[in-house]
Amino acid sequence: MRRTHSLTRLSLLLLLAALRTAAAEYFVSTYGRDTEAGSMEHPFATLRRAQEAARPGDTVWLRGGTYTQREEQIARRNKIWASVILLDRSGEPGRPIRYAAYGGERVIFDFSAVRPPGFRVSAFHTTGSWLHLEGFEITGVQVTLTGHTQSICVENAGSHNRFERLVMRDGMAIGYYSTRGANNLVIHCDACRNDDPVSDGGRGGNVDGFGCHPARGGTNNVFRGCRAWFNSDDGYDCINAHEPVVFEACWAFWNGFGPGFEKRADGNGFKAGGYGSTPAERLPRPIPRHAVRRCFAFGNKAAGFYANHHPGGCDWIGNTACRNAKDFSLLGRLADNRTDVPGCGHLLVSNATCRGRMNLVNIATNRCTLTENRFGEAWPRLDERLLTAPRAPDGSLPALPPPFAR
Numbered sequence: 184m185r186r187t188h189s190l191t192r193l194s195l196l197l198l199l200a201a202l203r204t205a206a207a208e209y210f211v212s213t214y215g216r217d218t219e220a221g222s223m224e225h226p227f228a229t230l231r232r233a234q235e236a237a238r239p240g241d242t243v244w245l246r247g248g249t250y251t252q253r254e255e256q257i258a259r260r261n262k263i264w265a266s267v268i269l270l271d272r273s274g275e276p277g278r279p280i281r282y283a284a285y286g287g288e289r290v291i292f293d294f295s296a297v298r299p300p301g302f303r304v305s306a307f308h309t310t311g312s313w314l315h316l317e318g319f320e321i322t323g324v325q326v327t328l329t330g331h332t333q334s335i336c337v338e339n340a341g342s343h344n345r346f347e348r349l350v351m352r353d354g355m356a357i358g359y360y361s362t363r364g365a366n367n368l369v370i371h372c373d374a375c376r377n378d379d380p381v382s383d384g385g386r387g388g389n390v391d392g393f394g395c396h397p398a399r400g401g402t403n404n405v406f407r408g409c410r411a412w413f414n415s416d417d418g419y420d421c422i423n424a425h426e427p428v429v430f431e432a433c434w435a436f437w438n439g440f441g442p443g444f445e446k447r448a449d450g451n452g453f454k455a456g457g458y459g460s461t462p463a464e465r466l467p468r469p470i471p472r473h474a475v476r477r478c479f480a481f482g483n484k485a486a487g488f489y490a491n492h493h494p495g496g497c498d499w500i501g502n503t504a505c506r507n508a509k510d511f512s513l514l515g516r517l518a519d520n521r522t523d524v525p526g527c528g529h530l531l532v533s534n535a536t537c538r539g540r541m542n543l544v545n546i547a548t549n550r551c552t553l554t555e556n557r558f559g560e561a562w563p564r565l566d567e568r569l570l571t572a573p574r575a576p577d578g579s580l581p582a583l584p585p586p587f588a589r
Contacts, residue, residue: 206240206278209233210285213248230268230282231258240278245319247288252297252306259308265299266308266338268292273341274313284318294354295323302327304334304356312341312364318348324356326381333382333389335360336374342366348578351392355379358411360394365401365426369393371408371578375571376442378415387415388448392438394419397426399467405429408580412437412571415447418483420454422491425467430455432477434580436570439484450484452507456493463520470495477501477589481570486512494518496528496551503589505537505562514545527551535586537562562586 211233215226226246227233233243258269274280284290294306306324307316321336336351339361349372351358358374361367374392383389392411395404406429411418418435421428430453439450455473458466472495479502480487487507488499494516504510511534513526525547535557536542542558565587572581582588 206242207236207238209236209241209243210246211243212246213250229256230270231256233282234270234272234280237272237280239273239275239280239313242281242283244283244285245288245290246285247290249291249293252292252294254297254299257297257299260299260302263301263303264305265297265302266305267294267297268307270307270309270314270316271311273311276313276343279313279315279343279345280311281315281317283315290319292319292321293323294321295325298325298327300327303332305338306335306356307337308335308340309338309344310340311344313343314341315345315347316349317345320350320352322353324354326355326379329382331383331389333357333360333379336377339367340364344368345370347371348574349373350375352376355381355390357390357394358392358414360391361401361404362396363398363401364404365397366403367405369406369409371574371580373410374414375411376413378413378441378447386448390415390448391417391420392435395421395428396423397428399425402426403429405431406433407431408578409433410570410580411435411452413440413442414438415441416449417451417454418480419452421473422454422457422459423461424456424471424473427471427473428455429474430476430478432580434479434481434570435483435487436479436481437483446484450508451489451491452480452483452487452504453478454489454491455497456495457491457516458494458520461520463518466494466520472497474498474500475502478503479583479587479589480504480507480510481565482567483507485509488512490514490526490529490545492516492520492523493526494520496526496530498530499532499534500530501533501589503535503587504542505565505587506539509541509544510536510539510558511543512541512545513543513551515547531556534558535560535589560586
């Protein structure tokens with residue numbers, strides 16, 4: 184009898200444990216209420232309420248529609264930052280918390296009415312780890328400060344996070360931005376038509392499509408299959424990075440221009456490296472070696488691929504550039520971080536450019552490794568409509584004809 188009782192008790196405990204670990208689904212809708220249960224029939228109204236309910240392994244489904252954000256929905260004000268949607272609850276290894284558009288429905292978060300005086304806006308601020316954000320749009324993020332400032336569509340400070348098929352568009356903010364966190368993947372995301380006419384004299388000089396500037400320990404941050412266009416500053420920027428950043432199969436085009444091709448700020452496609460005016464004694468040791476692989480830069484106002492005074496080498500493998508002001512500009516800097524020199528220590532393998540005046544500049548070729556590159560070839564004209572064409576159902580980039588496709 185005692186043995187039977189023990190087995191029954193053990194079975195009950197195992198059943199309770201299984202129930203606690205079973206993944207749940209919650210729903211958020213524009214017609215929902217936070218007092219409801221969060222089911223498909225009775226959805227929540229906000230991500231804040233959904234996050235309160237979600238546990239590791241759960242999925243929060245976002246139903247289609249436009250979620251108009253208001254200033255009273257700001258989750259946290261900290262110093263100069265206003266975090267509107269704050270995702271600070273973490274998943275677990277193998278059991279992320281997922282926030283995703285439901286069934287291919289179009290989900291838009293509109294922040295154009297969020298203008299807190301005296302604050303920078305972080306529209307989606309992820310401080311949790313093991314999170315997966317997928318399949319929605321972020322638009323209209325504002326800047327209200329007139330000095331040197333920035334706002335952000337998606338700010339990530341967590342680790343092991345995945346950002347997939349997000350569109351960050353038509354606002355005044357950086358698309359994706361991170362200074363902390365490791366092992367993050369940004370995949371099949373778009374950042375486009377972002378321009379700040381308010382701060383720093385209205386030149387748009389701090390609005391990149393994607394910015395990744397990891398502190399020490401922030402390793403293995405990867406961008407794959409992303410697009411950046413018509414951002415007023417750069418497409419991709421990893422200045423002041425203390426760990427290597429990887430860009431794979433990403434596109435950058437028409438950056439540094441407005442949608443009418445009016446000239447705006449810097450306009451580099453991929454800005455890989457550099458430390459600005461940081462004193463030499465504060466540079467990371469060793470200097471990170473960023474990797475740019477199978478990427479495409481087209482029609483950017485400045486360089487397609489730019490080393491940005493980096494005091495070390497980077498890996499440039501299988502990339503394609505065409506019709507940028509400079510295709511590859513690998514300007515370097517000595518260890519004093521003051522003296523500019525032609526770039527040294529770079530690895531260039533299987534890169535290609537179309538015919539232009541400045542295909543490869545600011546490089547000490549005798550102090551770099553160059554293999555199987557093809558610079559200055561005669562190429563057919565590209566149908567530029569393909570650059571902004573819809574993605575495939577799996578999120579992959581539109582197909583380009585050779586030689587643009589690599």
